[in-house]
Amino acid sequence: MPDPNPCTPEEQRALSRGPSGSSFVPGLVHELRNFIFGISGSLDAMQARLGHLEEAARYHAVMRDSLERLDGFLDELADYGDPGPQARAGASLEMLLREAVELHRPRAAQAGVELRLELPDRLPPVRADEQALCRAFSGLIGLALRGQGRGGRVTLAAAAGIREDRPVISGWVDSPGLELPGVDLSRLFEPFYYRASGFGRLALPVARRVLENHGGSLAAARNPGGGVRLAFTLPAP
Numbered sequence: 001m002p003d004p005n006p007c008t009p010e011e012q013r014a015l016s017r018g019p020s021g022s023s024f025v026p027g028l029v030h031e032l033r034n035f036i037f038g039i040s041g042s043l044d045a046m047q048a049r050l051g052h053l054e055e056a057a058r059y060h061a062v063m064r065d066s067l068e069r070l071d072g073f074l075d076e077l078a079d080y081g082d083p084g085p086q087a088r089a090g091a092s093l094e095m096l097l098r099e100a101v102e103l104h105r106p107r108a109a110q111a112g113v114e115l116r117l118e119l120p121d122r123l124p125p126v127r128a129d130e131q132a133l134c135r136a137f138s139g140l141i142g143l144a145l146r147g148q149g150r151g152g153r154v155t156l157a158a159a160a161g162i163r164e165d166r167p168v169i170s171g172w173v174d175s176p177g178l179e180l181p182g183v184d185l186s187r188l189f190e191p192f193y194y195r196a197s198g199f200g201r202l203a204l205p206v207a208r209r210v211l212e213n214h215g216g217s218l219a220a221a222r223n224p225g226g227g228v229r230l231a232f233t234l235p236a237p
Contacts, residue, residue, distance in 0.1 A: 025081025029074050036071055043067070076202035079135070080191065080209065091128040093158065093169060093234070094119055100137035101156060104145060112150030115141075118157040123169060124236045128214055136210040137173075139203035140218075140230050144175035146196060152177045160236055167236035176227035185220040185228070 043063055050056040101117045108115040137156070144154045158171030180188075187193045189208040192201050208218040216234040223229050 025077060029078045029081075032074055033071075036067055036074075039063075040067055073201060076206055079132070079206045080202045089127065089130070090125050091130045091133070092123075093126050093128070094123045096128070096130060096134050097137060097156060097158060100134050100141055103138050104141045108145060108154070111145065111148065112152075113145060113148045114153040115145075116153065116155045118155060120159050123158060124160055124167070126169065126214070126234055126236065128234075129210075132210045133214065136207040139207040140173045140232075143204060144173045144178060144228075144230065146175075146178055147180075148175065148177040163233070169234045169236050171232055173230040173232075174223065174227065175229075176223065176225065178228045179226065180228060185222065188220045189218065 043060060046056070047060050051060070097117060097119065101115060105115060141154065141156060148154060153176065155174040156171070157174070158169055160167065160169050162168070163170065180194075183194065189204050191205045194204060195201065211218045211232055211234065214234055216232060218230065218232045220228055220230050
């Protein structure tokens with residue numbers, strides 16, 4: 001009996017043989033968290049027994065830092081691979097933006113960078129998954145703070161307006177000191193493209209996905225005066 005769906009060898013190789021990301025990624029994240037839990041427990045035991053040794057404490061700090069970074073990456077992987085259903089409700093965008101800024105305020109102060117939030121007297125409310133949207137803006141601010149020397153400035157601004165006859169909220173994150181030499185900004189939001197040390201490998205792709213899931217957009221461009229501008233939009237009611 002002939003195959004009702006004949007495929008060439010090339011087509012067969014192109015077919016997916018694995019589960020979809022929405023079913024595979026949560027299981028992968030769960031298993032990796034089990035490994036992290038086991039390693040973390042062993043580190044706790046090692047510290048309790050050998051913590052008085054200066055050399056052992058040094059290695060313990062390095063391994064603990066690596067585990068924390070891995071745990072943060074798993075958070076990003078879970079968000080990117082399976083964002084899950086978003087609980088949309090009326091939300092104050094102003095409060096979300098202020099929360100995202102305040103999360104980075106201590107880091108900015110320590111680095112001697114001015115972190116500014118420029119908003120009009122009032123922004124219209126939005127229907128949003130507040131937690132996801134706050135994480136998205138936090139990721140943008142985290143990138144903007146990179147490369148800022150002491151005395152630098154990062155600005156997050158937003159305002160309501162009209163675009164293509166529809167009400168929108170548009171804004172940007174300006175980072176004058178972030179040059180990103182050799183980086184193709186059209187690819188900045190691709191997973192694992194931007195691989196700066198200490199910055200989440202999926203933070204920017206997750207931020208774009210969250211904004212697009214809310215009916216908005218996210219793009220990057222170089223400022224004429226130097227640095228990078230991350231511009232976003234969100235639909236307004």
